[in-house]
Amino acid sequence: MTKVSMVVNGKTVSGEVEGRTLLVQFLRDGLGLTGTHVGCDTSQCGACTVHVDGQAVKSCTVFALDVAGAQVRTIEGMANPDGSLSTLQQAFQDHHGLQCGFCTPGMVMASAALLAENPTPTEAEVRHHLEGNLCRCTGYHNIVKAVLAASGQDVSAPLAAE
Amino acid sequence: MPKDGIGASTKRREDLRFLTGKGRYTDDINIRGQAYAHFIRSDVAHGRIVSIDTAAAEAMPGVLRIFTAADFAGVGGLPCGWQVTDRHGKPMLEPKHPVLADGKVRHVGDPIAAVVAETYEQARDAAEAVVIEIEELPAVVDMKAALQPGSPLVHDEIGSNLCYDWGFVEENRAAVDEAFARAAHVTTLDLVNNRLVANPMEPRVAVGDFEAHNDQHTLYTTSQNPHVIRLLMGAFVLGIPEHKLRVVAPDVGGGFGSKIYHYAEEAFVTFAAKQLKRPVKWTSSRSEAFMSDAHGRDHVTRIELALDADNNFTALRCLTHANMGAYLSTFAPCIPTWLHGTLLAGNYRTPLIYTNVKAVFTNTVPVDAYRGAGRPEATFQLERVVDKAARELGVDPVELRRQNFIRPDQFPYQTPVAVVYDTGNYHATMDKLLEISDYAGFAARAAESQARGKLRGFGVAHYIEACGIAPSNLVGQLGARAGLYESATVRVNATGSITVMTGSHSHGQGHETTFAQVVAEMIGCDASQVEIVHGDTANTPMGMGTYGSRSLAVGGSALVKATNKIINKAKKIAAHLLEAAPEDIELKDGKFTVAGTDKSKSWVDITLAAYVPHNYPLAEMEPGLEETAFYDPSNFTYPSGAYGCEVEVDPETGKVTILSFTAADDFGNIVNPMIVEGQVQGGLAQGIGQALLESAAYDESGQLLTGSFMDYAMPRADDVPFFQVDHSSCTPCTHNPLGVKGCGEAGAIGSPPAVVNAVIDALHRAGMTHVTHIDMPLTPSRVWAAMNA
Known part of the structure; x- marks a missing residue:
């Protein structure tokens, strides 16, 4: 076991991990941050997406030791300081961008990373960016709509295909 | 208000x-002192268990106990909740389904042993040290091969791989044959309804807890129906009376049917917690989910439609082979029968219908209900054969449907397949579809595609489903072992x-x-x-x-x-x-x-x-x-709808792109439109997934070729367009107080035939009339091969 420290959601944390302990295991089991989910074992589904130093990372693909000293942000750190939902989180609720909620933390983290990089993405850009995050409930319709809305774009008219 | x-x-x-x-899913539940279970699963499809040597593994760090079938000698097997009676009046064959494989393994993923250890890693490490000798036996994967004399038997003791041979409506059989003999035109179609994996994003998890001082069991599990699990597991598997068994299904991350069933792992953790006097937790990996969650669909069908000289449907005849997999999952037998045969009238006035369903055991993962369950299979075959008939007769597929629809003034409508539709207006939903999908403007759009070298097609499908299962006295007569x-x-x-x-x-x-x-x-x-x-x-x-x-x-x-x-x-x-x-x-x-x-x-x-x-x-x-x-409902409810899909096919590669998808549904009254639309959109993506991407594939030896998200193509955000969803057509249900019909499965039921019909339409418009059908999923290679056949 090795000691690892990092900053998670603004707080310095540390814990004992094995070399093989994944970041997602450290977050869930070590820190009790169970908002980050595990939906597969091949880094395909994106339910475990978190931010490491501002980049969206699938936390099942990195070892906890690999992010020693890094700034990590999880879904638990996404709300506004007063506890209210952030613009992006609120857009997911307003546009019914979630159903069972299991992929949602990963979707929010991946979408937040997109918007940080590209503040007004097109529909195609949103769909392409979320290609690494699987959702089985929504058919993606309302997720894409929520991300476009969070970017300040008008989604009040019926969204046309193509 | x-x-x-x-x-x-x-x-x-x-x-x-x-x-x-802050959701609280089962895997988020950790009980002080919990141990971790890891299952050792068969890596061959069929074999005799010669020996299991756990000695070395038991000595490994943290190992608490290793369980095999011998530990479950006094425990019941997993029960089946529905008994189908076959066309000769015989009950279906119902093989044993042990919690851990006993004597034989029957599919890749069949659990053989389980290691319980202090940590998850220790349990997995120790599992590597368990030595299991299996004498591999020839496996049978193909359903028709499984029914041939001399086929390997999945269950030796029942003497056959034919679970049941069901006919419906058996008394109509001769009349249907006569109608076919008299028909002016008969359209025949052979098709496959591809095997799917439900894949809710949350894998299954089970945590068993036991309080010795009051003999109280608690199971936390990823279930769609905790009371059903309590009854089945308590009464039939472990012998725990209900007052000593609590089942909790907290936040559950999607189900789509796959979390209805009582699974071995639930019984295992409940049993092991009492044996070890420790909470025991099991979390499925996605790879385990692929080989242990019940799969869906997997029908092979020949459907024939008889028409008179005026293009009226006069009879329908179907033969379906339905894969049960290696064991009977909880509700498996009713899916290809009562949830399938009773929907074969579709939206039409076809007066005579006969279907024969042969349910077959194979060395594959058990198959059970998946979003729609029987109704997508009925809709797909019907809406494909109607479309094929229209092309053979040179009539508009929309008009052929309209001509044969049950008319609005005919409700309540008694179908020839037992059910009575209380309300519906299929002409209205079809009209709505054509209006909002701008069917009238299709020709111009097709010309625009053609100018870019692409083939554009428009496909329609109209579905009926029976929801709100179900009148208990009726399903009791049909073999259900539960009230509904x-x-x-x-x-x-x-x-x-x-x-x-x-x-x-x-x-x-x-x-x-x-x-x-x-x-x-x-x-x-x-x-x-x-x-x-x-x-x-x-x-x-x-x-x-x-x-x-x-x-x-x-x-x-x-x-x-x-x-x-x-x-x-x-x-x-x-x-x-x-x-x-x-x-x-x-x-x-x-x-x-x-x-x-x-x-x-x-x-x-x-x-x-x-x-x-x-x-x-x-x-x-x-x-x-x-x-x-x-x-207790007095009837099923009958949502219906018209779906339209517009595709573009790349003639160079065979790749299909969905340009638009429109759904015009009749769900009766609606409580929350936003949620209803979300349900439809999600169902559409699953149906489009079935049509274009998804397939659980086995090789001849019974190895699952699509055992992870690397190989099983799930629909992703860039595989689907924005959907156009309408539910303004409304004929309220007449027999429940809210007048509601149900909307959860519609999208997955109506969309696969609409997609396939659209692709066939695109090819026919381009002169490739030799392509009359392509089996799902319509991958680029399949479409290309069909175009170039």
Whole structure:
């Protein structure tokens, strides 16, 4: 076991991990941050997406030791300081961008990373960016709509295909 | 009307916890002192277990115990909840389904042993050291091969791989044959309904806990129906009476049918927790899910449609081979029979129908209900053969459908396959589809595609489904070993707020929001005053759970019944306080008024009086304001809809792109339009997934070739367009109090034939009339091969 420290959601944390302990295991089991989910074992589904130093990372693909000293942000750190939902989180609720909620933390983290990089993405850009995050409930319709809305774009008219 | 009553697109209250990482899914539950289970699963499809040597593994760090079939000698097998009787009056063959493989393994993924250790890693490490010798036997994967003489037997003791040979309607068989002999035209189509994996994003998890001092078991599990699991596991597997067994299904991350069933791992952790006097947790990996969650579909069908000289449908005849997999999953036998054969009339007046279904055991993962369950298979074959008939006859597929639709004035309509449709208007949904999908403008769009070298096609499909399962006395006659009612307890608290305990279960459907809207509408209060409790057998009435688009139609009806009981009692209390007759009391906007007067009492006046009964008719009525109702439906509900898909096919590569998808549904009345639309959109993506991407594939030796998300193509955000979803056509259900029909499965039922019809349309418009069918999924290689055949 090795000691690892990092900053998670603004707080310095540390814990004992094995070399093989994944970041997602450290977050869930070590820190009790169970908002980050595990939906597969091949880094395909994106339910475990978190931010490491501002980049969206699938936390099942990195070892906890690999992010020693890094700034990590999880879904638990996404709300506004007063506890209210952030613009992006609120857009997911307003546009019914979630159903069972299991992929949602990963979707929010991946979408937040997109918007940080590209503040007004097109529909195609949103769909392409979320290609690494699987959702089985929504058919993606309302997720894409929520991300476009969070970017300040008008989604009040019926969204046309193509 | 309260602002969050029936008909409002109320935002979901459950979202707040899911959006902030505060959901409580089963894998988030960790009980002090818990141990971890890891299953060792068969890596061959069929074999005899020669030996299991656990000695070295038992000595490894942290190992608490290694379980094999021998440990389950005194334990029952996993039960099947539906017995189908075959066309000769014989009950289906029902092989044993042990918790851990006993003597033989029968599919890749069949659990052989389980290691329980202090940590998850220790359990996995020790599993590597368990030495299992298996004498591999020839496996059978193909259903028709499994029925040939000399085929390997999946279950030696039952002597056949034919689970049942079902005919429906058996008495119509000769008449159907005669109609075919007389037909002016017969269209025949052979097709495959591809095997799918439900793949809810949350893998299955089970945590067993045991309190020795009071002999109390608790199972936390990813289930759509905790009461059903308690009954099945308690009564049939482990012999635990209900009062000593609590089953909790907390937040559940999607189900789509795959979390209905009672699985071996649930029984295992419950059993092991008592043996070890420790909580035991198992979390499925996705790879395990692929080889242990029940799969869906997997039918091979020949369908024939007979028409007269005027293009009226005169008879339908089908032969389906339905894969059961290696064991009977909980409700497997009813899917290709009663949830499939009874829907073969579709939306049409076809007077004579006969279907023969042969259910077959193979060395593959068990197959059971997946979103739609039998109804997508019925719809797909019907809507494909109708489309093929239209092309053969040179008539418009839309017009051929319209001509044969049940007319609006014919409801209630008795089909020749037992069911009675109460309401519907298929002409209206078809008209709506053509309007909102701009069918009239298709030719111009096709020309534009052609100018770019692409082939454009438009496909339609019209579906019917039977939801709201089901009248218990009817399904009992059909072989169900369970009732299919639903329950609700409405507890009005002393200060007026309301707690509802439902036997239904939400795993994405939004019950916590919509059920509160129903109560708020009836009482005239704000929905925020109503809390919905579900998922725990300890605090909800016995209920059958959520599947088959039944929650609102059956569970919602129970809720209405219980709330009506509350209102009736509250009116009596109000009558006492207002010194009036109960029949003169009106409830409006949460206030009780004596009709025609200004005398009134508030809701809270009444609820306080019920619990502080100082001025209360105690001689006539009990104090308190809490009522329970069970609702058993008198019929199924029959949602229907017209779906249209517009595709572009790349003639160079065979790649299909969905340009638009339009759904015009009739769900009857609607409580929350936003949630209904979300259900349809999700179903559409699953149906498009089936049509273009998904397939659970086995090789000849029974190895699962698509065992992870690397190989099994799930629909992703860039595989689907924005959908156009309409539910303005409305013929309310006539036999439930809300007039609702159910919307959960429609998208997955109606979309696969619309997609395939669109691709065939594109090819035909380009002159490739030799392509009459392509089996799903319509991958570029399949489409290219068909084009170039």
